[in-house]
Amino acid sequence: MMGVSQISLILLLVAWSVQGFTPEIGAQEPDTRVVAGQDAPEGLVPHQVALKRKKNGWTFCGAAVISDRWLLTAAHCVLSLKPSEFTAVVGTLSRTKGGTTYEISKVIAHKEYNKPNQFGNDIAVISTKETIEFNKKVQALPLPKQDIKSGLWCIVSGWGKLGLGWSSPDKLQYLYVKSLTSDQCSKKLKGRKAIITSSQMCTLKQDGQGTCQGDSGGSLVCNGASAGIVSYNWPCALGIPDVYTNTFMYIPWIEENTKSP
Numbered sequence: 001m002m003g004v005s006q007i008s009l010i011l012l013l014v015a016w017s018v019q020g021f022t023p024e025i026g027a028q029e030p031d032t033r034v035v036a037g038q039d040a041p042e043g044l045v046p047h048q049v050a051l052k053r054k055k056n057g058w059t060f061c062g063a064a065v066i067s068d069r070w071l072l073t074a075a076h077c078v079l080s081l082k083p084s085e086f087t088a089v090v091g092t093l094s095r096t097k098g099g100t101t102y103e104i105s106k107v108i109a110h111k112e113y114n115k116p117n118q119f120g121n122d123i124a125v126i127s128t129k130e131t132i133e134f135n136k137k138v139q140a141l142p143l144p145k146q147d148i149k150s151g152l153w154c155i156v157s158g159w160g161k162l163g164l165g166w167s168s169p170d171k172l173q174y175l176y177v178k179s180l181t182s183d184q185c186s187k188k189l190k191g192r193k194a195i196i197t198s199s200q201m202c203t204l205k206q207d208g209q210g211t212c213q214g215d216s217g218g219s220l221v222c223n224g225a226s227a228g229i230v231s232y233n234w235p236c237a238l239g240i241p242d243v244y245t246n247t248f249m250y251i252p253w254i255e256e257n258t259k260s261p
Contacts, residue, residue, distance in 0.1 A: 040093055040172040045157045047141035047219065047226075048172060050089040050099070051077060051126075059095050059168070062158045062218030063088065063126065064141045064226055068134065069261040071126040072141075072254065073217035074229050074245065075113040078124050083107055088128060091137040093172040095159040100138070102128040108257045110250075117195040122231040122245045125254060127261045144225040144248045148201050152179040154222035156203065156230065156242075160215030177203035177242075179222055185241050192240075199249040201228050202241035212236035220244050 040048075049063035049071050061077035071088055078086075083104035092099030106127035113121045132138065157174040180188070185202035196202070203220060211233050220228035228244030247254075 038174060040157055040174040042093065043136060044174060045155065045172070045221065046091075046137055046139035047221075048090070048157055049073075050092075050095060050159060051217065052087050052089055052101075054085055054087060057096075059159050060086075061216045062160075062230065064219035064229075065090060065132060065138065066125075066143065066226070066254070067140055067258065068132045069127055070258045071128070072219065072226060072229065072247070073124050073126060074122045074231055075109040075124040076119065076122055076231070077217040078107050078126065079109045079113060081107065088126065090132065091135070095168060095170050095172070100133065102130060102132060105129040105261060110253065117197065119232050119243065120195075120197060121199065123229055123247075123250050123253070125257050127258075141219055141221065142225045143251055143254065144223070144227055147248045148179050148181065148222060148227045148246060150179055150181050150184055152222045152227075153177075154179055154203065154220050154227060156211060156215070156218065156220050158211070158215035158218045158230070160212040175205070177205045177220075179203055179220075179227065180241055182246070185243065188241050192234075194243070196243065199246050200231070200243055201246045202243050203228070204239075204241045211242045219247070 047064045049065060050059045051061045051063055052059050063071040063073035066072045088102045089099040104126055109124040110121040153176050155174055156177055157172055159168055159172060180202040182196050182198050182200050186196040211230055215230050218230045219226040226247045228247055231243050231245050233242040234240045
């Protein structure tokens with residue numbers, strides 16, 4: 001499994017692959033998974049959701065349960081999908097079996113997605129047709145009460161690829177990574193033509209650890225809340241910051257769009 005940086009890169013790849021984008025500045029086709037992570041123990045991330053295509057059961061992105069009817073994910077994961085084309089699976093650490101499957105009733109992607117830059121406003125919410133049943137394996141992830149600070153140890157999780165060109169694991173992977181503010185991220189990405197705004201944030205641990213293809217849409221958990229949504233990376237885990245949508249900056253948008261199922 002790749003580290004968080006690998007995961008972010010994979011997430012970026014996933015986003016590109018989902019939308020047919022051609023990667024730039026050395027990036028690869030989207031395909032995300034946590035690189036250099038570990039098998040997640042039961043109960044560590046009970047908010048974790050696997051988004052699966054109905055036609056083939058492919059787990060294409062992650063998401064987080066934020067209430068008994070709503071999920072939080074990345075816009076690039078679901079922008080081109082109809083509710084009837086995918087399902088949400090909760091309550092399992094396996095990518096291929098177990099858990100509870102919920103049909104989707106509504107998909108709301110940010111109308112300004114990809115503005116003012118590629119992967120800007122990369123956020124979406126998904127409503128399930130039925131109420132999500134909470135238990136020891138399924139719990140809602142709180143939204144943050146304050147903006148992200150740098151240097152926090154946070155958890156990122158997903159079923160994304162274990163590395164560039166590698167396969168995806170069956171067991172959910174997790175990795176501890178350190179948070180970076182948008183300003184710190186911009187400095188580290190200087191020269192890569194990446195535009196990081198105040199509505200984004202990053203994580204970085206070390207070369208060989210990060211997000212990868214398939215991790216997109218999952219939540220970065222800092223201080224017990226969703227600090228970020230996996231958005232994109234340079235595949236995978238190359239010692240370059242992984243980029244996330246900053247959840248705190250979108251709380252008004254989330255609240256406005258989740259008023260009713």
